[in-house]
Amino acid sequence: MRRALCHLAQQRAQSAPTRAVTAPTRRLCTAPPRAVEHDGTLAQRTLVLLKPDAVERRLVGRLLQRFEDRGLALVGLRQRVAPRSLAEAHYDEHRAKPFFERACVFLASGPVVACALEGRGAIGAARALVGPTDPVGAPPGTIRGDFGSHWRRNLVHASDSEASAARELALWFPDGGLVPAAAALEPWVYETPGAAITFD
Helix, strand or coil, rough: CCHHHHHHHHHHHHCCCCCCCCCCCCCCCCCCCCCCCCCCCEEEEEEEEEEEHHCCCHHHHHHHHHHHHHCEEEEEEEEEECCCCHHHCCCHHHCCCCCCCCCCCHHHEEEEEEEEEECCCCHHHHHHHHHCCHHHHHCCCEEEHHCCCEEEEEEEEECCCHHHHHHHHHCCCCCCCCCCCCCCCCCHHHHCCCCCCCCC
């Protein structure tokens, strides 16, 4: 009897129509970043790279948290081993400098986590969190000051200008694929358009 019931259940399961389960998707970024000031000023986007030393030391989660704690939204995240061509394109502005070859070799030496961050003054905010190039002179509280020891192993890259950010984001996220930040927190992080600014 039990065997017959099991056989019947198997037949029903095989004949039942299967339903595809699809997860809801968030719209890819095709518009400029959101406004983060009452006057409509837009957020900036910037690129941060967690270099092979940060990945191999298993610091990725701790370092990403610092940027999120600062109020920057993570709108793109990819881990990959950079080919030599990408490393050279990334450091192209330094091609004539003596450290160009070493920088390219190190960037391509292991996994890199590329992060697209968005927020008010994101470029300056990210660089302030990262700290100066040489960890020896980096203040405590910065990523390099807290985790770095040598300027050739300084864990992180952050875009230094709007032009650099645009160029570098296009290199590391060539197909776009950036996901808009959730809007629910924005009124508690920024004075967005429509916020009450008087008691009238």
